[in-house]
Amino acid sequence: GFCWGQYNPNTLAKRTSIVHLFEWRWADIALECERYLAPNGFGGVQVSPPNENIIITNPNRPWWERYQPISYKLCTRSGNEDEFRDMVTRCNNVGVRIYVDAVVNHMCGAAGGSGTHSTCGSYFNAGNRDFPAVPYSGWDFNDGKCKSGSGEIENYGDIYQVRDCRLVSLLDLALEKDYVRSKVAEYMNHLIDIGVAGFRIDAAKHMWPGDMRAFLDKLKDLNTKWFPEGTKPFIYQEVIDLGGEPIKGSEYFGNGRVTEFKYGAKLGTVIRKWDGEKMAYLKNWGEGWGFVPSDRALVFVDNHDNQRGHGNSDGSIKPVTINEDTTCGNDWVCEHRWRQIKNMVIFRNVVDGEPFSNWWDNGSNQVAFGRGNKGFIIFNNDDWNMSVYLQTGLPAGTYCDVISGQKENNKCTGKQVYVSGDGMANFQINTDAEDPFIAIHVDAKL
CATH class of the missing domain: 3.20.20.80 (Glycosidases)
Structure with missing residues (x-):
């Protein structure tokens, strides 16, 4: 109406x-x-x-x-x-x-x-x-x-x-x-x-x-x-x-x-x-x-x-x-x-309308979640290093993290994340990272 x-x-x-x-x-x-x-x-x-x-x-x-x-x-x-x-x-x-x-x-x-x-x-x-x-x-x-x-x-x-x-x-x-x-x-x-x-x-x-x-x-x-x-x-x-x-x-x-x-x-x-x-x-x-x-x-x-x-x-x-x-x-x-803000504006556009999915947390200040099969983000706000193997919900392939860098000329200027055929990926975020979070989405896939 x-x-x-x-x-x-x-x-x-x-x-x-x-x-x-x-x-x-x-x-x-x-x-x-x-x-x-x-x-x-x-x-x-x-x-x-x-x-x-x-x-x-x-x-x-x-x-x-x-x-x-x-x-x-x-x-x-x-x-x-x-x-x-x-x-x-x-x-x-x-x-x-x-x-x-x-x-x-x-x-x-x-x-x-x-x-x-x-x-x-x-x-x-x-x-x-x-x-x-x-x-x-x-x-x-x-x-x-x-x-x-x-x-x-x-x-x-x-x-x-x-x-x-x-x-x-x-x-x-x-x-x-x-x-x-x-x-x-x-x-x-x-x-x-x-x-x-x-x-x-x-x-x-x-x-x-x-x-x-x-x-x-x-x-x-x-x-x-x-x-x-x-x-x-x-x-x-x-x-x-x-x-x-x-x-x-x-x-x-x-x-x-x-x-x-x-x-x-x-x-x-x-x-x-x-x-x-x-x-x-x-x-x-x-x-x-x-x-x-x-x-x-x-x-x-x-x-x-x-x-x-x-x-x-x-x-x-x-x-x-x-x-x-x-x-x-x-x-x-x-x-x-700022790269991180601009790239998350794009992330939000890419995942628009997708369901909240694949939540994970460690019971403290490490959390991750996806938006359908379009995007995934993970944070480490604890005082210790993180290394986890998580379900992203994303198609298999190599993705550019849009926080530490972005996809340019079919290469990543920052971290890369590998998602396997079953949607799983390994994430490592140390406490000394410039930004202790990683975000990937289907438009930042190589």
Whole structure:
């Protein structure tokens, strides 16, 4: 049915990962789609908020100023509307989708002042709740609805405060008003017309699910230049639900997928062996750990909230340069270009749709599993060397490990793994290995 479209990322077939190119310029993302992301099987890019934001100078131009909207005009440090359109067109033309980080819960901070210190130069007056470039006025905010003493969220145990009061002083939009819902939808529909494939909804926990449903119901289908007729935008909602609060990610399933922050948090705990955790316990990873169901989850290990942006002394964004060795220069860190990450993006594409199979563990921190007859991965996170003979489920042959190297010109640049006619293979991983894991798949077979 058409009503389930908001859960589908609208990526090309056999493309299963989204890379967040946080704070990149639109011109650099367009280039990266063409020269790297498309050839390596990336499904799409999550971009930083493209709408006009406040300019903050104390501290000097922090990354989080982009989470303080002034209007829905498309001009930011990442570029103007023409550059944004060019990026979306060029990325779509090579089969890489664009997902917009939509900041629609709030405008700028209450102490944002008045003037034209905004990335398009639009006038605003935060004290008067006046944003004429939208336009929003005092009537369009939740100040009267909030029941906390300060007007801020003081108690996360009170769902009314979380949704109706100001998140870290950010002016909270009154999304129960049809006018506000229409302005939000108008902004998102403008982006759909340009060709985006979907949205990350920022601060979804701070909006009532029904108010979100109301503006999402106003969205158009995706642009038929790149998407089949009747395709709905992909929706994934930022809901930080680590347990211990009354608001649950499940309240938002009707609107689309939900970010599963427990995924990275728990995985980090296991890999570090904290709290008595061990990798053997990962056998029922996912729903078995109380996570959001697979068909409603958007998962990640790391995200921008625990990293930081970059910039020049003049507050502009540095271009992304590419070094001879394919890493990024100009102080940018491009994890998606690290061999191990890029090759596991490809691994995930190759095994897409295959069943979880051939699990093995040593009762501690050595584990292995396959995905049907397409791929197999094994880890040694114990403090002793490992040598095991395991069923991989793979066809017989010689495979290149895609962690220590890859298949190039019909040779392996890293380790080789021999799988015998019965699917068995020997794996040796010593504790001094640069990366104590090995991954093989059918597209890396000699």
